[in-house]
Amino acid sequence: MKQKKVGVISLGCDKNRVDTEKMLGILREHYELTNELSEAEIVIVNTCAFLESARREAIEEILAADRMRSEGKLEKLVVTGCLPQRFASELEGALTEADLLLGISDYEKLPALIEESYRENRQISAVGGGNCETNAARVLTTPAAYAYLKIADGCCNHCTYCLIPKIRGAYRSVPEAALIEEAAGLGEIPELVLVAQDITRYGEDLTGEKRLPALIRALAALDNIGSIRLLYCYPDCITDELVKTVRDLPKVVKYLDIPLQHADPGVLKRMNRQGSAEEYLALFEKLRSEIPGIALRSTFIAGFPGETEEAFAALCGFLRAAKLDNAGFFAYSREPGTAAAKLPGQILKRVKQKRVRALYDLQRGISRARNAAYVGKTLSVLAEGFDSEALSYVGRCYRQAPEIDGSVFFASSEEVKAGERVRVKITDCGDYDLYGERI
Structure with a gap:
């Protein structure tokens, strides 16, 4: 009997992408996987629900996929991930386009639930709080140069603007042995990127101790892992042991992503964020002193409730002092169900957008100056790979994380394969990108 074809649309963050890859690993044991959605009898939309804009995108993708019932071969539409996990009761019966609703857990049951959907002429909802881990080998969807490893799920920080604890639950570390097995089974990975809502708390829920340095050392011992990059480090959990691990292990990329969200004390307090601008700057000074050349990245929210002109000016002043290599900026999104949604001093959308633009303009000059030092x-x-528009090869140096930072565009007289490491002399720079020639 011919296997049915399954296509997947993965939305949202890199952590959601890992979930998608785990689902694909399970599904390929029962169905034929295809990248051509028009050829798929079954389409799965793995959704994000972190922000209103993400929920809107998810609904648009679901409706677009549903249109393939008449235009393509679609028989079953499955909606998984954060959207059904957070809004199951609202979606059941209302989102009639979905034949099956599945949250962030029980992926192992997905093939059986799809078959049940074929037998039953009704919408099936299987949103629960089960285990999202699986022994199935992942099907990687990233380019050959890198892969993500999600080391924990959920969060216990309870920032007032964030829905993650309500969607994903409390912080849950994946046992080290399971992560080592997963990483070893990924094949040759030039760069393994560790992700979670907060990777620095890894292990606390299992042993009462922060075990990220030990995990990094164990992963670095794997022959198939070329290098290890760290994303989402909470500032007050960057221990001396972690600093030493990043400094001393050759496989660890000298780069840290440390989301701060703001620098004004009043705004940080209303966000329920720990630390202060002074402590953050002291941390950066320590990191740059102990790990020469380290690249630092952060993210910030503009327009949080009660962010006065003075508070915004404090954030701008902090950026000038911090001199980050890279930074991302987002306008505050008022999310129902969060504590911040009820705060007074909500800011007009146009003001939030204006402040985001101002932050990007400020950081653009800082990032360009940091880049210029490498010319x-x-x-x-x-x-x-090769960028057909730029007519040059493209890659990343240690200062650039995949998908969120700039790139290195370079010429080469010889063919360069994706995943290959090459030496490039930097000849020019832009605000975020570097340009050079292979030597």
């Missing part, structure tokens, strides 16, 4: 130097670049 004339030679860097190791992890190639990701």
Whole structure:
């Protein structure tokens, strides 16, 4: 009997992408996987619900997929992930386009639930609080140069603007042995990117101790892992042991992503964020002193309730002092169900957008100045492919994380394969990108 074809649309963050890859690993044991959605009898939309804009995108993708019933071969539409997990009761019966609703857990049951959907002429909802872990080998959807490893799910920080604890639950570390097995089974990975809502709390819920340095050392011992990059480090959990691990292990990329969200004390307090601008700057000074050349990245929210002109000016002043290599900025989104949604001093959308633009304008000059320091130097670049628009090869150096930072565009007289590391002499720079020639 011919296997039915399954296509997947993965929305949202890199952590959601890992969930998608786990689902694909389970599904390929029962169905044929396809990248051509028009050829799929079964389409799965793995959704994000973190922000209103993400929920809107998810609904648009679901409706677009549903249209393939008449235009393509679609028989069953499955909606998974954060949207049904958070809004199951609202979606059941209302989102009639979905044949099956599945949350963030029980992926192992997905094939059986799809078959049940074929037998039953009704919408099936299977949103619960079960285990999202699986022994099935992941089907990687990232380029050959890198892969993500989600080391924990959920969060216990309870920032007032964030829905993650309500969607994903409390912080849950994946046992180290399971992560080592998963990483070892990924094949040759030039760059393994560790992700979670907060990777620095890894292990606390299992042993009462922060075990991220030990996990990094164990992963670095794997022959199939070329390098390890760390994303989402909570500032007050960056221990001396972690700093030493990043400094001393050759496989660990000298780069840290440390989301701060703001620098004004009043705003930080209303966000329920720990630390202060002074403590953050002291941390950056320590990191740059102990790990020469380290690249630092952060993210910030503009327009949080009660953010006065003075508070916004404090954030701008902090950015000038911090001199981050890279930074991302987002307008505050008022999310129902969060404590921040009830705060007084909500700010007009146009003001929030204006402040985000101002932050990007400010950081653009800082990032360009940081980039300019590398003109004339030679860097190791992890190639990701050939850019047909730029007519050059493209890759990343240690200062650039996949998908969120800039790139290195370089010329080469010889063919360069994705995942290959090459030496590139930097000859020019832009605000975020570097340009050079392979040597």
